[in-house]
Structures are given as structure tokens and as C-alpha cells.
Amino acid sequence: MRDRIINYILLLMFCIPVYSQSYIFRGVSGTEGLSDLVISTLYKDSCGYVWMGTATSVERFDGVHLKHYPIYASSERWKWVNAIIETSGNQLWVGTDGGFWQIGQDRVDRIAPDVLSLIHISEPTRLRRIS
Numbered sequence: 001m002r003d004r005i006i007n008y009i010l011l012l013m014f015c016i017p018v019y020s021q022s023y024i025f026r027g028v029s030g031t032e033g034l035s036d037l038v039i040s041t042l043y044k045d046s047c048g049y050v051w052m053g054t055a056t057s058v059e060r061f062d063g064v065h066l067k068h069y070p071i072y073a074s075s076e077r078w079k080w081v082n083a084i085i086e087t088s089g090n091q092l093w094v095g096t097d098g099g100f101w102q103i104g105q106d107r108v109d110r111i112a113p114d115v116l117s118l119i120h121i122s123e124p125t126r127l128r129r130i131s
Contacts, residue, residue, distance in 0.1 A: 024114075028066065034059060035068055040118065043084035053081025058094055058108060069108045073098045 010038075028034050036054035043051045052059040056079045058069040065091050071079045071094070078098025091104040100112040 024086075028061060034066060034072075040081055041084055043086070043092075044091060045086050051092065053084055053086050053094065055080050057081075058084065058103060069103060069106075071096065071101060071108050073110075 017088040034052075034054075035057050038055055039052045040055070041053040043053075046052060048062075050063075052061065055076070057071055058081055060067040060069065071081070073079045073096070073100065078096055081094055081096055083095040085095075087093065094101040094103060094108060099110055101108045104110050
């Protein structure tokens, strides 16, 4: 009986295929077309593109090529990409210190020109439940 169970287990071990995933990481640098070596934010959209926010632009990486979307602002500080987000309809939005930007076909358009500033809290804030 014991030999039969061992044979059954061995048969299952050899009949069930073992799948292994291999992950390949490829670095992206200036030689591939990256405009800035400092990336402030990363976002992977629903189509599989990886979007990188830099100090002066947004870069789209499709796994092979980079596409450059420059941000045209009057101040270097206003060009720094803080956030990238996707809304319904695969629409991408970029947040900088200079406002909100919308990524179009070949360019980034400024939608809300208000200056955004981060709020720094010196002490930890405690949330209280209101009943």
C-alpha cells in the first residue's frame, strides 16, 4: 500500500509540468533616448506603456523605444513631473509644480495653470472619528 502511494506521488510529480517565469530587466539610459537621468515618477498605463516623469519631460517606454513629450513652462521648477495618472478612456494626466497637464498625441498641453504647492505638516496629524 505504501509503495503504491509513493509510486502515485512520483507519477504526479513527473506528469505535472513545472512553469517558471524568467524576468528580464533592461536598463534605460541616455543612449536609448532618455532626456534626463533623474526619474521622479513612474506609471504603467492600461495599454502596458511605462511612463516616466523627469525634470523636464514625460517619457513613454513601450519596451523597446522611448517617446519624448517635453513640457514647455517658463520655470525649470514648473517642469518637474510630480505625478502621472490615468483616467477613463486611457487619458493620461501629469501633475507638476506649474499645474495639471494632459498628454495628447505628440505633446503635453497645460490644462490648469494654477501653481501647485505641497503642504508640509511639521507634526503628525491624527485623525479622529466623528460620531
